[in-house]
Amino acid sequence: MTIKSSIVTSNQSGVHKDLESSIKKYFTNPYRKPYRPFTGDIFHQLDAAQKQVGKPIILDSGCGTGESSQQLAKLNPDALVIGIDKSEKRLEKLITQDSVYLQGNLVLARADVIDIWRMIKESDWIIKKHYLLYPNPWPKKDQLKRRWHGHPVFPEMISLCDHIELRTNWQIYAEEFKQALEIATNKKVLLDNIKVTDFISPFEKKYYDSGHELYRVTNSI
Template sequence: MSYANSRIPQSAQSGVHERLEAVVRKHLAEPFRKPIAPYNREAFDAALADWNRAAPLILDAGCGVGHSTIQIARAHPEHWVIGVDQSQDRLERKKPYPDALMPRNLVFVRADLVDFWRLLDEADLRLARHYILYPNPWPKIGHLARRWHAHPVFPFIPRLGGVLECRSNWDVYMHEMATALSIALGHDVPWGAFEAEVPLTPFERKYRDSGQTLYRLTLDLDAARPVAHPREI
């Protein structure tokens, strides 16, 4: 299948937003007090209902149709893997494996990440691995606050610990994510282009097959240092 028409996000913004640092510092200094919706608490409870608490936690944040969650669960059978997306339609789409071959160490839940991240922190839970794969880049200059690294919930992302991996096909998004993390952590956070030999998501396959450059940031938040990009998931 050809994906030659897939495009890089179109934006008048060519570098880190001039307001990013001020926005990030504001969110780091001011508590985020938005009430948590009851349906997100129910989704959070459902996500952990079959977790035996001995297994380390992995979060696939914004998992879409769940192909990445399945690959991650297969690569980490001793972990409990949670795929979260706000769209029930995406979560219910056909998976690449029949039910009999689906990993048993994963769960999909419909929830708003703004609440789900805070619920993890509220429960004093920390992640072993944390994936944010090809999030909506919101490329319009005026949409900065909709990007995860400029959203009021951003401080909870580094707080959850573990190895954080973010991928995007827009270099500006990745540069901003690294900049925001640098501000939060107090040290530089490198990022760069990579080759997706085995695509984790349908979007990643589409972008790769259309010849786009893909970007990745991988950071061990518990050690507060970048980690080498592993070959495995």
């Protein structure tokens, strides 16, 4: 039996009024929070893997159990797919706290992407696509800062790759992310509804089975 997921509800009725001002602020004041313990070690292992495999990277940030990363690796044999999630539970079958999982063109790691993104920015990685699949919506008005486009790391994150794809079941999240990318890059960004038949991730399947609308935001077509 599939457990149905409730539709996202919020005390926000549209794009957050502080979105534009917060983005402008983050571009003038770079995020400087110190890295968490272990992240440097994980990053070195990821860096060694990408040097060993030597292929352009597809990043799957907040990859959950890693099923989307596994699928992406099969669909993109010419790329190295790197899936990262901070959850202890979600990746525990495959990796321990201080190790990464490497098989063929797939690498999975447990880490906080807020640190990993900043480390990638200092590196020479070539990222051909960055997926943000079904991030936690943080739908309350006072939770803007927890959404990817409302977080101070947003400028660093979007600078890693020209091709970002975000999927969500909350229309306001999609509209905000689109607007945030347009403000930051001055380029047109596409928001569309997706009709999926092959599910890319467990949350995509769960939301589809629960009858939710699914939205996709992409900045290169």
